Amino acid sequence: MVTITDIAQALGITPSTVSRALSGSTRVKEETRRAVQKKAQEMGYERNVVAANLRKGRSNIVGIIVPRIHREFFSNVIGGAESALNDAGYHVLICQSLETRDAEIKALKTLRNYSVAGVLLSHAIESTDGSHIPEILGRSIPLVQFDRVFPDLPGAKIVGANYDGAFKATSHLIQQGYKRIGTLAGYMSSQAYVERLSGYRMALESANLPYDKSIVFSDTIVRETGYQACIKALEAGCDALYCAGDFCALGAIDLLKEKGIRIPEDFGIVGTANESFTALMFPSMSSLGQHPFEMGQAAAKAFLEGRTDTQVIPMELHIRQSSNKNNTWQK
Numbered sequence: 001m002v003t004i005t006d007i008a009q010a011l012g013i014t015p016s017t018v019s020r021a022l023s024g025s026t027r028v029k030e031e032t033r034r035a036v037q038k039k040a041q042e043m044g045y046e047r048n049v050v051a052a053n054l055r056k057g058r059s060n061i062v063g064i065i066v067p068r069i070h071r072e073f074f075s076n077v078i079g080g081a082e083s084a085l086n087d088a089g090y091h092v093l094i095c096q097s098l099e100t101r102d103a104e105i106k107a108l109k110t111l112r113n114y115s116v117a118g119v120l121l122s123h124a125i126e127s128t129d130g131s132h133i134p135e136i137l138g139r140s141i142p143l144v145q146f147d148r149v150f151p152d153l154p155g156a157k158i159v160g161a162n163y164d165g166a167f168k169a170t171s172h173l174i175q176q177g178y179k180r181i182g183t184l185a186g187y188m189s190s191q192a193y194v195e196r197l198s199g200y201r202m203a204l205e206s207a208n209l210p211y212d213k214s215i216v217f218s219d220t221i222v223r224e225t226g227y228q229a230c231i232k233a234l235e236a237g238c239d240a241l242y243c244a245g246d247f248c249a250l251g252a253i254d255l256l257k258e259k260g261i262r263i264p265e266d267f268g269i270v271g272t273a274n275e276s277f278t279a280l281m282f283p284s285m286s287s288l289g290q291h292p293f294e295m296g297q298a299a300a301k302a303f304l305e306g307r308t309d310t311q312v313i314p315m316e317l318h319i320r321q322s323s324n325k326n327n328t329w330q331k
Helices: 004-011 015-022 030-043 049-056 072-087 101-113 132-137 162-175 191-206 223-235 246-259 292-305
Strands: 061-066 091-096 118-121 143-146 156-160 181-186 216-218 240-243 268-273 286-289 310-313 316-318
Touching: 004 015, 004 030, 015 030, 061 072, 061 101, 072 091, 072 292, 091 101, 101 132, 118 292, 132 143, 143 292, 156 162, 156 191, 156 292, 162 181, 162 191, 162 240, 162 268, 162 286, 162 316, 181 191, 181 223, 181 246, 191 216, 216 223, 223 240, 223 246, 240 246, 246 268, 292 310
Parallel strands: 061 091, 061 118, 118 143, 143 156, 156 310, 181 216, 181 240, 240 268, 268 286
Antiparallel strands: 286 316
């Protein structure tokens, strides 16, 4: 790479003069500034923005940490955040925790060492508390949490309407005539899944149906665990499942198809996240949409505006074949 020293040698001036000229300093004569800029262009010089920001102790980079980037929900959150941040002159640096606390800590330290202007974070499942986050970031780096949040940490929080969404999804299954509705409840270390479980429970109680802990399958969010949990749900006499994620719901549908159980005639399924595959598979899967692009934009705007409040993003129920036993509505 061409450096400031290379340009200085080519022009017979000092590197400090080249640096001042490229930064637009008024301490450099106009003639010299034009000569430096021309030579820099001829030699293909590109300014090292990261190094310059580190020297100044600040940057125009915002870090985003997600559990898994290949999940459509999180990739759309990143897309929404990046669009808002780019418009404001910021760039993003994306890290994955892969659901481990150690990787999350490593990502936080990396972003701190890059002197990022702020961090947008959805915590890993292994992070059962957020004590490590302020310890690493300190007070100088603003934190915005989204989707999975620790309520006791300072800073803005952008969350989905998890309780309302789960209540709506479970109520839909009840309205379709299902009687013994279990749930693939996700990880109870995450506030988002706790809220979904609460919404599920309240929907049952509001319909005078019993809440049975034996058909609450926690720590179930991926396809493989969804498959295994559905075996237990069938053994327990369930005829429907509200699932806290789409991938565990997909695993449940895999098992039901394998067993020759008709969906939705004999068994109903509703997932959460409205991943794109839910509308394309057969039977198509009912799911709660979380509006991830809008969540990402809201997280970015909270950082840009210096907000510290909590914003709730509505969840929308998309009713498809997997739960539409009465053919009442389909989307």
